Amino acid sequence: MAEEAIKLGGKKKSMFIDKVKAIIPEGGNLNLCLTCGACSSGCPATGLDGMDPRKFLRMAALGMDEEIVKSDWPWMCTMCQRCIYVCPMKIDIPQLVFNARGLRPRDQRPKGILGSCDMQLRNDSTSAMGISPDDFIFVVQDVLEEFREAQPEFAEMEAPIDKQGAEFFLNQNSREPVTEPNEMLPLWKILHLVGADWTYGSHGWAGENYCLFLADNDSWEKVTRTTVNQANKLGCKIFLNTE
Amino acid sequence: MKIKFTVQDPCQIVRKSYGDPIADDLRFVVKSVVGEENFIDMQPNKSNNYCCGGGGGFLQSGFKEQRLEYGKLKDDQIKATGADYCIAGCHNCHAQIHELSEHYGGNYPVVHLWTLICLSLGVLGPNEREYLGDDLKEVNVFHPETAE
Numbered sequence: 001m002a003e004e005a006i007k008l009g010g011k012k013k014s015m016f017i018d019k020v021k022a023i024i025p026e027g028g029n030l031n032l033c034l035t036c037g038a039c040s041s042g043c044p045a046t047g048l049d050g051m052d053p054r055k056f057l058r059m060a061a062l063g064m065d066e067e068i069v070k071s072d073w074p075w076m077c078t079m080c081q082r083c084i085y086v087c088p089m090k091i092d093i094p095q096l097v098f099n100a101r102g103l104r105p106r107d108q109r110p111k112g113i114l115g116s117c118d119m120q121l122r123n124d125s126t127s128a129m130g131i132s133p134d135d136f137i138f139v140v141q142d143v144l145e146e147f148r149e150a151q152p153e154f155a156e157m158e159a160p161i162d163k164q165g166a167e168f169f170l171n172q173n174s175r176e177p178v179t180e181p182n183e184m185l186p187l188w189k190i191l192h193l194v195g196a197d198w199t200y201g202s203h204g205w206a207g208e209n210y211c212l213f214l215a216d217n218d219s220w221e222k223v224t225r226t227t228v229n230q231a232n233k234l235g236c237k238i239f240l241n242t243e
Numbered sequence: 244m245k246i247k248f249t250v251q252d253p254c255q256i257v258r259k260s261y262g263d264p265i266a267d268d269l270r271f272v273v274k275s276v277v278g279e280e281n282f283i284d285m286q287p288n289k290s291n292n293y294c295c296g297g298g299g300g301f302l303q304s305g306f307k308e309q310r311l312e313y314g315k316l317k318d319d320q321i322k323a324t325g326a327d328y329c330i331a332g333c334h335n336c337h338a339q340i341h342e343l344s345e346h347y348g349g350n351y352p353v354v355h356l357w358t359l360i361c362l363s364l365g366v367l368g369p370n371e372r373e374y375l376g377d378d379l380k381e382v383n384v385f386h387p388e389t390a391e
Contacts, residue, residue: 042291044293049309078254078294078313080254080294081254081259086291110300110305110306113303115303150368151366151368151385154366175334182368185371186355186358186367187357189361189364189366190357190360190361193364242334
């Protein structure tokens with residue numbers, strides 16, 4: 001036995017894990033870990049950057065905040081939620097990871113995600129590939145016109161943009177209109193054949209949301225509001241997210 | 244033609260949103276399109292499926308080497324089915340698995356679900372076949388005379 005009791009150091013410091021607990025439902029159960037390792041054994045990100053979900057949670061629980069800020073692992077975890085799905089205590093490790101992304105100053109987060117988020121904020125398309133609402137409308141109309149001529153059985157097919165009162169508001173990944181526009185056709189055909197009453201929006205048509213991945217909450221909200229406001233303005237009943 | 248297909252359950256709509264019922268809906272559509280006898284499930288699947296590594300911004304994060312290592316599990320899972328094709332209903336999955344197929348040498352085509360639905364309906368045009376393999380490129384072409 002030690003001569004005298006070991007005193008653990010002074011005032012309890014403000015820890016990252018406590019801040020996350022305070023903002024997510026039930027504190028994300030972040031203090032309930034049994035260290036069983038079910039999360040890590042079924043996680044494809046286990047081993048990357050010398051990390052795994054259990055280790056990450058233990059580090060947070062031990063207050064190793066500096067190491068967490070330095071780690072690139074939160075950017076290698078896709079927040080797929082398989083860990084919480086198999087966890088007997090339903091510990092929200094993905095929320096811990098998401099908030100860890102936000103610990104770094106915005107300009108020190110991965111350039112690719114940062115650039116895509118900034119691009120989405122540039123105009124009302126909310127497209128990570130920078131295409132403007134006018135260019136999107138042009139591409140859609142151009143593809144549709146050519147197609148109706150080539151496949152006359154579909155002469156009545158439409159690809160509406162800003163159709164007031166349409167039942168479905170459909171968003172669209174930017175990849176198709178920008179790099180492979182003909183890939184939009186099969187989806188339009190299916191919607192046409194089943195008689196769906198749908199529309200794209202001239203604003204907020206792009207389905208991707210890199211500001212979410214960047215953990216830039218204000219920008220994430222701005223992008224999402226742009227698309228939701230457009231769907232509401234058009235009076236659409238159902239938001240179809242193709243992303 | 245006896246071509247076999249497997250399908251990637253997108254984490255977002257299955258595990259994270261609607262659970263196994265929508266994974267069953269996905270299988271209903273896939274089996275209707277390719278024929279029940281031509282569908283092979285990955286193991287594990289549905290809500291227990293592994294993420295492919297294309298989500299969460301990983302494709303844009305710059306950690307390519309780690310992303311491909313992450314996806315090795317997915318590539319192994321697909322190869323273990325023995326399927327000729329992997330169907331991806333999600334854009335990020337499509338991009339990631341397509342890259343895994345090339346990187347790990349499996350060279351199985353990775354297709355959008357809409358492509359196969361239109362192919363089975365006989366309305367898939369000649370210029371809408373970017374991701375079909377050679378075995379299906381010329382099959383049941385709608386208005387072949389309009390090929391670009």
